[in-house]
């Protein structure tokens with residue numbers, strides 16, 4: 180059990196690449212913190228600094244209240260699961276899972292007990308004699324996970340562990356990781372650039388952009404009140420619609436607001452906007468039926484918008500629609516892209 184605290188952590192790589200520019204995050208004991216952000220924003224760098232695999236240029240990383248900047252990876256009591264989890268191909272599942280413990284000189288019966296316990300938890304008990312090539316992708320991923328959990332570390336670090344799996348398996352594994360993390364209660368940091376994975380896994384979600392934290396908090400709080408246009412367009416799929424504030428049919432802009440945003444699911448077709456709501460004249464450009472719902476891609480005021488409607492939409496390309504959004508569903512952002520609405 181452990182807390183993980185980052186204080187103004189910085190990383191400058193050789194050649195003056197400023198990858199992490201002062202990140203502070205407090206992770207509670209047993210919590211699952213997800214770092215999400217576009218490629219190159221510094222997620223892996225940050226994780227590797229927590230693991231001790233990368234030197235820290237500035238600031239502090241603390242585990243259980245103790246600064247670990249100068250402590251080597253082996254002494255930090257951390258287990259990491261990578262995207263390329265690289266199992267030993269010639270070793271059986273059992274030996275892959277036991278490897279780390281054997282290296283540390285753990286007694287044989289203790290190793291056996293821990294491996295079997297982890298295999299039970301991960302539903303791998305019947306596969307212990309197989310070799311990695313005789314397993315499915317999801318089973319291999321679970322072995323990689325098993326290798327981490329047998330160590331009973333203070334902290335788990337995951338760097339895009341599911342990105343090699345297909346969509347269905349990713350969904351299953353996501354649920355398994357969440358349950359596993361809950362039941363083991365091990366403080367975890369999970370890196371992904373998949374916003375859906377981030378939303379569903381996180382106790383605390385940290386949205387990063389270009390080496391800084393744009394917003395941190397509970398996933399639904401971030402979804403409902405994105406702190407910037409960057410967060411608004413990164414969290415949620417399809418992303419939030421954005422238009423310049425102040426056009427015809429717009430409510431009076433909040434002081435300092437330049438951009439008006441609304442989510443695809445908050446917009447309505449041909450429904451009065453209500454007091455202070457937004458009304459836009461739109462033309463349908465494309466219709467995307469995905470089963471339970473449809474996405475209407477529209478043009479309005481020179482912008483492209485998406486409206487999410489239930490079931491089949493009945494709309495066709497070229498149809499003229501009135502798109503409305505009630506006032507309480509509007510988001511306002513200033514010139515710098517920062518949220519101005521409450």
Ligand SMILES: Nc1ncnc2c1ncn2[C@@H]1O[C@H](COP(=O)(O)OP(=O)(O)OP(=O)(O)O)[C@@H](O)[C@H]1O
Pocket residue numbers: 192193194196197198216217218219220221222223224225372
């Ligand atoms: N060893 C290195 N030397 C120099 N620059 C590096 C090194 N490793 C990473 N970088 C740079 O640091 C920045 C952050 O990289 P990082 O790998 O942390 O991004 P990331 O958020 O994990 O991206 P992705 O989602 O693509 O994995 C990038 O601009 C990258 O090019």
Ligand SMILES: [Mg+2]
Pocket residue numbers: 222223224
């Ligand atoms: Mg990365």
